Amino acid sequence: xxxxxxxxxxxxxxxxxxxxxxxxxxxxxxxxxxxxxxxxxxxxxxxxxxxxxxxxxxxxxxxxxxxxxxxxxxxxxxxxxxxxxxxxxxxxxxxxxxxxxxxxxxxxxxxxxxxxxxxxxxxxxxxxxxxxxxxxxxx
Numbered sequence: 716x717x718x719x720x721x722x723x724x725x726x727x728x729x730x731x732x733x734x735x736x737x738x739x740x741x742x743x744x745x746x747x748x749x750x751x752x753x754x755x756x757x758x759x760x761x762x763x764x765x766x767x768x769x770x771x772x773x774x775x776x777x778x779x780x781x782x783x784x785x786x787x788x789x790x791x792x793x794x795x796x797x798x799x800x801x802x803x804x805x806x807x808x809x810x811x812x813x814x815x816x817x818x819x820x821x822x823x824x825x826x827x828x829x830x831x832x833x834x835x836x837x838x839x840x841x842x843x844x845x846x847x848x849x850x851x852x853x854x
Contacts, residue, residue: 724841731834744820761796
């Protein structure tokens with residue numbers, strides 16, 4: 716049984732590390748959305764990919780002499796491709812981060828907080844079970 720709790724502890728710690736590693740991007744996204752600073756970019760290419768039943772719409776654009784890409788919604792993609800210009804949310808302090816206008820970052824923030832809390836509780840409970848002398852489940 717200790718092997719199970721050890722594996723659960725290791726899995727919890729790994730998933731916790733992955734989620735915490737993505738947290739700074741979410742914080743940067745929140746700052747960009749809150750500032751609502753828009754920049755106009757030249758659209759170089761519009762690509763649509765089919766992954767199973769899912770469609771992924773990507774804008775390739777040039778900003779500050781650098782080619783960047785951004786996944787966007789279908790309506791915004793169609794609009795930008797026809798105009799060859801796009802208005803994106805951006806802050807100069809985060810040179811590689813652009814967002815579609817109207818982007819909502821709150822859902823990502825809440826899901827990350829929930830995952831961090833759950834994985835922390837799982838890791839703590841696993842440690843308690845590893846060092847406890849009584850069985851976790853009565854037969």
